[in-house]
Amino acid sequence: MTVTQDKYILKVEGLGVSYGNVVAVKNVGFSVLQGEIFGLLGPNGAGKTSTLSAIESLIKFKTGTIEVNGYDVQQKPLHARASMGVQLQSTSFQSELNVIQILQLFSGIYGVPMTKDKISQVLEEIGLADAGKKKFGQLSGGQQQRVSLVIATIHNPKLVLLDEPTTGLDPQSRRQLWERIEAIRDKGHSVLLTTHSMEEAEAVCDRIAIIDHGSVVAVDTPQALINRHKDDPEVIAVSRRGKVTLEDVFIALTGKTVRA
């Protein structure tokens, strides 16, 4: 792991997002450093998706600033988007296009056209050498995630955003995806991922931010958060097996109430 402490790739400061009278995000701030995997955790409706949408410059926000690779996402949205690769929660590509056509489309969009040989090589690397002519919908969930991840990194971006990338995957596919995410980090990219899996956050994230009710309630490494809160009465009260886990800390910080 080669985290560059003094160089951030993503900087979010004082972010506020509202939908009409509903405040979704208020005064959120965090940074993602070069070469780290940063996890954004929170219960349903906590403001994770709104924060991600603001970073992706899909929504306009009223307060705060977001910089991706030094580009303000509101002033230079195309530069900011060109600096990041995104894997959305539900992978959505034209169902009529096959995998090769999808790769050609996105490599063209990102300005890195790929030859057929290069595409074959990429597909071979992700174990889909024979799937080039298949429609995206014909691939299994794990295969779809691999293709989506390739597309997210097709242009060698500084920042990769992964929105709940392992949802619905079997343990084997999930482990394989974790290794791929770590490989992205090891190449010097930064990764921002959202997840509901505390196991995943502990396993792959260098640092995490816990967000709740639109605000960041904690930012640190998973182990540091556990160490800091392991003696809190709320954490001990929710601990199930005598050993404090990240999930115990998460529940203690965000409450036991089930969110919609």
Place this chain on the structure above:
Amino acid sequence: METIVPKSSTVFATLFRADLATAVSNRRSVVISLLVPMIILITWKGLIKLIGGPAVLATSITIGLIAIGLMSYTLSIARDRDKGIFQRLRVAPVPTWAIMASRISIQMVMIIVLTLATFIIGYQYDGIALSAQGYILTFGVAILGGAVYLSLGQLIVGLIKNFETINATTRITYFLFIMVGMVGGIDSMNATVKKLVNFSPYGCVKMMLAGSMEASKWTSDTSTAVIVSIAYIVVFGGIGISKFKWNTK
């Protein structure tokens, strides 16, 4: 290292290629848009002596343009929005105008194919021949008429988010236009109703097409139809674009 944003022209060309491949793969939509006009062209052969060849051609092209604007364009936009395909494109360095321009360009290609196919089958099967000027002018008017229905389609996807509701609305509108066409053809119809029908999106396009095919048929009403059509495009397109949301949430 400075981030390089791809040229808009390169992005547009890439999107256009992908959208064309999608349209070719989705043959059912293309066939429906072309089949109905061809059926009219063939089954109305007996009416040529009664209403004239250009009127038959104009009706065929008008019905085809409605199918392209309402069914092909509107449903493809609604479906891709529903599936989140636009969101996936928008998180890439793609200007939003390039996404829409590519989609509209595909429909323009379909309009050209439709018009050409109508001319060829009309000539081969029905023996309908126009002057060179008539063919050229009709091409231009077909594109203008296509723009009327595309803007109407844009209005529908701008005002309605739910895919199923859009699907139902386009089918009802398509049916309504065909009914309007039939009502407009009844001679005993009230003059006011006839005027409304003539200057409806259906009537305007049909009138412009008929006028473009035969210079002698171009009247002051046809010129008014051109102005009304442009107004439809501005109003429908303007509202449709301003109200359009890229996702269904």
